[in-house]
Amino acid sequence: MSELVIETKGLTKEFGSLTAVKDLNLKVKKGALYGFLGANGAGKSTTIRMLLDLVKPTRGNAYLFNKDIRYHRKEILRKVGAMVESPSYYENLTAYENLEIIRRILKLERKEIDKALEIVNLSKWKDKRVKTFSLGMKQRLGIAQALMGDRELLILDEPTNGLDPAGVREIRNLIISLPEITGATVLISSHILSEIELIADHVGIIHNGKLLFQGTLEELKEMGNREIAIKAQPLLEAEKFLRNKGYDVEMREGRLYITAERINIEEVNREMVLEGFGVSHLSENKKKLEEVFLQMTGGIEG
């Protein structure tokens, strides 16, 4: 068991009759690049706010570095860099001055500013007023703010929100590089699956306030039904044979497709060969993550 940087137990937040976050048991391991995935309104930001003690949970607890945020707020936040919902910046100030405010509050050395600017690639524009920045630059400034000081945990809430494809890519590459540059554990939220797929190694899926899945990206890909394509002779007999074995079989364009939650592909091969079929092709069609995701979230609503 590796060390947990974030752990929530039964974390719940109600806004009147609306339950924004329900009984959440989040586990983020040290060193992970954790993707916190959920549609708009799923409860990502509310969860992040509770992790940072910006809002109080209705029930349950949030532990960061094995300490309850409610009782060790300052001690914990010293190790956490965060960007909540959207970056905040003072438009009348330059990028450097914006970071200078944080430097003053945290009592850091001047070189921390240059370091953060360097990482997010804003050094060239550090003396320009933020007013003149593009959305992507503002987003990078927001990340630079979270990087100030030696943070062990970075929490970035939808850092690519509203960016054009080039901007998304730039931020994505930046985030992927963060664990190596900073040594920090990173939690990033997003409502875009493909983005999480490209960035994260661990995934938590939240839907209507509930955590539907938590594990590695690989484990997520294994979820849901698998499909195996088979080319065998004689085809019709093979179909009949597999059906009798209890598989869900479909015939399309001269191939047989079987789908099931768990299929042992070697087992299928052996059975067919022993029965005397000529098996010329056997392959697993990896289900697209998107289908897994839709299957998962769709099932709840239905």
Add this chain to the structure above:
Amino acid sequence: MMEFYRLLRGEFLKQKKSLTWPISLFAPILAGGLSFINLLIRYDYLMGLEANQGLSSWNLLLFQHHFMWFIFLPLVVTVIAWMVHYIEFKSGGLKNTLALPVSKKKVYLAKWALVFILSSIMIIINGFVLLLVGIALRFPEAVDFILILKYSLYQIIGILSLISLQTLISAGINNTNIALAMGFVGVASSLFFAQSEKLAKLIPYAHIIFTLPDPTINNHIPIQYGLSLGMAFLLIGLIYFNRKEIC
């Protein structure tokens, strides 16, 4: 204490290149300039009025000045309090500041202190400007330092209640523009409240009206109620803000 000081320095930096400084510096100069013109033209006439019999030139200057300043000062302080909070509102709220390892109470206190410092600077400049106006007009009497000192001091204390109230409203209502509108309405109706001393005591917007050092004016109001209501609203604000959910 160090943390508060660091937060305050952060607050000052946020105001760099913003209008708060020019407004704080320019408002008393503008008001003083108007008073200078007023007395330059009407000094003899005003001194000759029966109502002003027995007043020294310095008293007359303050009287004349106060009629404009008691509205002007609270209005400008309201605007400054609004600007100090609006800058957060515009930048997406205080959520990212409060995700830092800082005490929420001190964040609130730093904002309050910034408004108080700017207000005090304004009041002190106002005193200096009055001094210069009197000297420029070559008043026959010696410079009445005590009068101007008292006037400024009463204001620094009397403005506390308004600052604490406006800070509380700005922090309480997520839309800071509503806090600004409430402040304007409060200041605009302050003269109405001031007609009853009892009411005036409880209405922070009216406290400044009673800061003119004169035997006919109850200077205890800004001192006692400016201070006590100022502290009370500050305390309420601190407790409220400390428990407030930051959305």
